Amino acid sequence: xxxxxxxxxxxxxxxxxxxxxxxxxxxxxxxxxxxxxxxxxxxxxxxxxxxxxxxxxxxxxxxxxxxxxxxxxxxxxxxxxxxxxxxxxxxxxxxxxxxxxxxxxxxxxxxxxxxxxxxxxxxxxxxxxxxxxxxxxxxxxxxxxxxxxxxx
Numbered sequence: 001x002x003x004x005x006x007x008x009x010x011x012x013x014x015x016x017x018x019x020x021x022x023x024x025x026x027x028x029x030x031x032x033x034x035x036x037x038x039x040x041x042x043x044x045x046x047x048x049x050x051x052x053x054x055x056x057x058x059x060x061x062x063x064x065x066x067x068x069x070x071x072x073x074x075x076x077x078x079x080x081x082x083x084x085x086x087x088x089x090x091x092x093x094x095x096x097x098x099x100x101x102x103x104x105x106x107x108x109x110x111x112x113x114x115x116x117x118x119x120x121x122x123x124x125x126x127x128x129x130x131x132x133x134x135x136x137x138x139x140x141x142x143x144x145x146x147x148x149x150x151x152x
Contacts, residue, residue, distance in 0.1 A: 013128045014038045016057035018048040018074065019090075020066045028061070031117060032124065045069030049077055057085070059128055061120070064091035064099070075105040086127040088120070 015037050019025045022043075029039045040055055042048035044066055052060070060078065064071040071089050078087065089106035091099055099109045108123045110116060 012036060012038060013058035014040065014055060015124070016040055016042065016048060016051055016055065016060045018042045018045065018060065018062040018066070018071070020044055021063065024063065028120065031121065035121065035125075037124070037128075045071070045074035045077070048074055049081075052078060052081070052083065059086050059088070059124065061088045061090065061124070064089060064093060072104055079105050088123060088127070090116070090120075 015032055017025060017028055017032070017039050018041070019028070020043050025041050025043070029041060032039050040051055040057070042051050045062075046069055048060070048062065051057070060074075060083070062071040062074050066074075069077075071091070075087055075089065086107040087105065088108045088110060089099065089104050090110050090112055091097070092112040093099070094109050094111040101107055101109055107127060110119045110123065
């Protein structure tokens with residue numbers, strides 16, 4: 001993964017990063033912490049559910065392919081537990097499997113590719129930036145979510 005500019009995050013939000021690939025966790029955590037976010041990590045969906053209860057993160061970023069619970073199952077469990085904060089789903093199979101925000105429960109689906117870091121940074125900042133009062137924002141959430149489902 002390539003580095004990003006050291007532009008600071010709009011807040012010191014807490015991010016729960018879930019991935020069973022140690023190298024992926026290290027790289028993404030480094031990028032997010034460089035931006036000023038607090039990051040806690042889990043190596044599987046079960047650990048993520050426990051951390052969610054203990055830490056109440058502002059954003060969850062999860063990989064799709066994990067065992068024993070994949071990212072879609074994790075998202076479903078979080079939503080069933082009333083987690084309404086944003087979730088980003090990462091997958092190398094997003095396009096192949098037709099994963100979009102509309103059919104995954106995630107707010108944003110990011111295809112793993114050479115653009116992954118830039119997309120992760122952009123959508124993390126966008127999802128964690130405090131919302132402006134109604135009428136002053138350029139896009140509604142509905143149009144925002146639709147526009148992010150085609151990320152590649």
